[in-house]
Amino acid sequence: MDLFIINRYTGDAEDNIATQESVHLLKLKQAIEDRKKASSQKLGSESCEPATKNEKHEDNSELQIDNIYVDVEQNPLKELKEKVVITNVEKTNIINEFKVLGSSDFEKKPKVERVLPYWLSHAYSVSKNLQKLKCNVEDQAWLHSTLKKTLASEGVFKLFPVQEQVIPFILKEQSLPAPLWPHDVCVSAPTGSGKTLCFVLPIIQSLMPELGHHIRALVVLPVQELATQVSAVFRKYCTNTGLKVALLSGASQLQKEQQQILKNTETHGWISTVDIIVCTAGRLVEHLQNTEGFTLKYLKFLVIDEADRIMDNIQNDWLYHMYKHIQLEGHASNKIAQLNWDFICNTRNPPQKLLFSATLSPDPELLEQWGLFQPKLFSVAPISDTLDKNSKKYSTPDELKEQFVTCSTEEKPLILYHFLVEQKWDKVLCFMNSGQSAHRLTVLLNNWAEGKIKVAELSASLDRSSRENVLKKFRLSEINVIVSTDALARGIDIPDCNFVLSYDPPKNIKTYVHRVGRTGRAGRLGNAVTFLVQNQLQMFKEILQSGGKENISQIEFTSNMLEPLIDSYQRAIQFTKVSIQSEIENKVKKSIELKRGAKQKARKRKLSENKSNN
Numbered sequence: 263m264d265l266f267i268i269n270r271y272t273g274d275a276e277d278n279i280a281t282q283e284s285v286h287l288l289k290l291k292q293a294i295e296d297r298k299k300a301s302s303q304k305l306g307s308e309s310c311e312p313a314t315k316n317e318k319h320e321d322n323s324e325l326q327i328d329n330i331y332v333d334v335e336q337n338p339l340k341e342l343k344e345k346v347v348i349t350n351v352e353k354t355n356i357i358n359e360f361k362v363l364g365s366s367d368f369e370k371k372p373k374v375e376r377v378l379p380y381w382l383s384h385a386y387s388v389s390k391n392l393q394k395l396k397c398n399v400e401d402q403a404w405l406h407s408t409l410k411k412t413l414a415s416e417g418v419f420k421l422f423p424v425q426e427q428v429i430p431f432i433l434k435e436q437s438l439p440a441p442l443w444p445h446d447v448c449v450s451a452p453t454g455s456g457k458t459l460c461f462v463l464p465i466i467q468s469l470m471p472e473l474g475h476h477i478r479a480l481v482v483l484p485v486q487e488l489a490t491q492v493s494a495v496f497r498k499y500c501t502n503t504g505l506k507v508a509l510l511s512g513a514s515q516l517q518k519e520q521q522q523i524l525k526n527t528e529t530h531g532w533i534s535t536v537d538i539i540v541c542t543a544g545r546l547v548e549h550l551q552n553t554e555g556f557t558l559k560y561l562k563f564l565v566i567d568e569a570d571r572i573m574d575n576i577q578n579d580w581l582y583h584m585y586k587h588i589q590l591e592g593h594a595s596n597k598i599a600q601l602n603w604d605f606i607c608n609t610r611n612p613p614q615k616l617l618f619s620a621t622l623s624p625d626p627e628l629l630e631q632w633g634l635f636q637p638k639l640f641s642v643a644p645i646s647d648t649l650d651k652n653s654k655k656y657s658t659p660d661e662l663k664e665q666f667v668t669c670s671t672e673e674k675p676l677i678l679y680h681f682l683v684e685q686k687w688d689k690v691l692c693f694m695n696s697g698q699s700a701h702r703l704t705v706l707l708n709n710w711a712e713g714k715i716k717v718a719e720l721s722a723s724l725d726r727s728s729r730e731n732v733l734k735k736f737r738l739s740e741i742n743v744i745v746s747t748d749a750l751a752r753g754i755d756i757p758d759c760n761f762v763l764s765y766d767p768p769k770n771i772k773t774y775v776h777r778v779g780r781t782g783r784a785g786r787l788g789n790a791v792t793f794l795v796q797n798q799l800q801m802f803k804e805i806l807q808s809g810g811k812e813n814i815s816q817i818e819f820t821s822n823m824l825e826p827l828i829d830s831y832q833r834a835i836q837f838t839k840v841s842i843q844s845e846i847e848n849k850v851k852k853s854i855e856l857k858r859g860a861k862q863k864a865r866k867r868k869l870s871e872n873k874s875n876n
């Protein structure tokens with residue numbers, strides 16, 4: 263600590279002070295003399311203005327160096343109001359004697375940087391090149407022949423880079439001899455890079471040898487559609503393995519789900535009829551709390567897909583309930599205070615956690631809540647040692663061409679129509695920020711295109727079967743354009759989507775990455791265009807920068823390209839207003855009828871009750 267320097271008495275210090283003072287006085291006198299000479303020369307040659315306190319002294323090199331002035335009021339030559347300038351050398355002497363509080367010569371303390379833990383800063387680097395694949399499925403000795411056959415039947419002959427690295431790693435960890443626990447795994451790889459098979463294949467292969475009556479793998483997803491999609495992949499790859507998969511997502515009633523996964527036997531009590539459960543976080547908690555016999559005691563794998571999204575939107579505090587349940591079943595807690603040989607030998611190891619996302623944030627504080635055991639990270643984006651704001655955070659597929667277009671709000675629908683109808687962009691996903699505006703745009707485009715293209719909407723306001731129907735028709739090319747809210751932005755795998763349009767710009771970088779990631783999947787080409795009104799341009803650039811993305815190219819438009827569309831657009835607007843108005847009237851009518859029906863039913867019930875009482 264050098265804040266205070268205390269000058270102590272050291273015997274001859276007084277003498278020193280006296281000599282120092284006299285030297286100092288001499289110097290001051292000399293400076294005054296010099297100053298006098300200089301000013302008298304100046305008076306003679308130029309003007310008669312006295313020097314002001316802050317005046318700069320350009321004629322004296324010594325004086326130029328520093329501008330510290332001291333009034334010498336006690337001086338006999340008071341009327342001259344001389345200012346004395348202390349040179350740098352003198353100043354250094356003074357500073358060496360006393361530390362002046364508040365002076366600007368404090369040393370700047372080096373900035374403390376947050377340093378990432380080793381496992382985050384030293385991730386296994388994964389290639390995102392899906393064009394030159396080297397890993398032949400057939401040649402992989404570590405992969406079970408049954409899985410190889412299923413992969414071939416699905417048209418998968420080469421593994422993607424992330425699969426080539428992650429699958430053997432998980433298998434190796436699972437084969438560690440007791441009492442060693444497997445490392446947990448985090449995977450951050452671009453959208454469409456094949457993350458699903460990274461957990462599906464090793465889980466199936468590890469569970470295959472021992473068939474039993476226990477839930478041994480639990481896969482948690484943020485939304486119903488994703489859970490349905492992942493359970494379908496599991497079912498496909500479980501063919502000929504004897505393993506059974508259940509989907510718990512709220513798509514069917516709780517009771518039905520309970521009957522599907524558990525059986526009460528006379529000899530063994532409650533047993534599980536499935537090995538793998540794919541569920542949404544919310545539904546998991548319902549089963550943990552309400553389903554008799556539901557146990558995670560034998561859990562070997564816990565997969566959290568879209569891990570960052572699941573944490574953003576904690577459903578029913580599921581993580582707390584799940585960890586509590588796992589711990590009560592005798593597994594080690596997710597926060598291990600002291601890890602030693604004795605502890606490992608005497609504690610049941612927690613399930614191996616596998617976390618996946620295209621936007622997994624390398625923020626240790628966020629990852630801390632998962633309670634990972636000696637985790638290993640597989641990442642496509644390079645991560646620097648520190649939490650540097652400029653480090654590249656999220657990576658998009660190489661096959662994806664990202665662009666933006668700037669226009670006025672009025673021009674937006676015209677440009678969209680130009681893309682869809684005049685340039686014949688097909689298999690388009692168009693994102694909007696609200697369900698209501700998605701509906702309006704769908705009605706407008708259908709009215710305007712007069713059958714040239716088919717547009718459907720997809721938002722949370724539709725029920726599950728309608729949503730599935732829309733996706734099916736899109737896959738079969740019966741629908742050319744889906745106008746969607748961000749309900750579809752994550753994880754949904756639509757193999758043939760050619761264009762992603764953000765009609766409303768995304769609100770943050772994660773939404774952007776997941777939206778554009780619906781195209782350019784599995785090595786196919788894709789295009790993403792973001793529509794921006796002039797005042798959104800800066801915000802969009804900041805969003806891109808926050809994800810470490812470079813600037814993307816702009817599509818230029820001239821107004822004469824759009825002029826021919828204005829008449830038909832105005833007609834379509836009129837039709838749209840009429841159809842939306844009639845939709846509203848129909849809805850009101852229906853709700854009135856429903857209320858009337860309910861009242862009549864109640865009245866009839868009362869009448870029949872009265873009759874029976876009489």
Ligand SMILES: Nc1ncnc2c1ncn2[C@@H]1O[C@H](COP(=O)(O)OP(=O)(O)OP(=O)(O)O)[C@@H](O)[C@H]1O
Nearest residue numbers: 418420421422453454455456457458620753755784
């Ligand atoms: N090795 C492979 N060869 C060919 N196609 C593959 C291979 N692996 C996966 N795919 C296909 O690639 C597509 C994308 O895979 P997947 O859905 O697993 O991507 P993802 O990384 O999970 O994407 P997202 O982050 O958007 O969820 C799927 O249609 C899948 O069938």
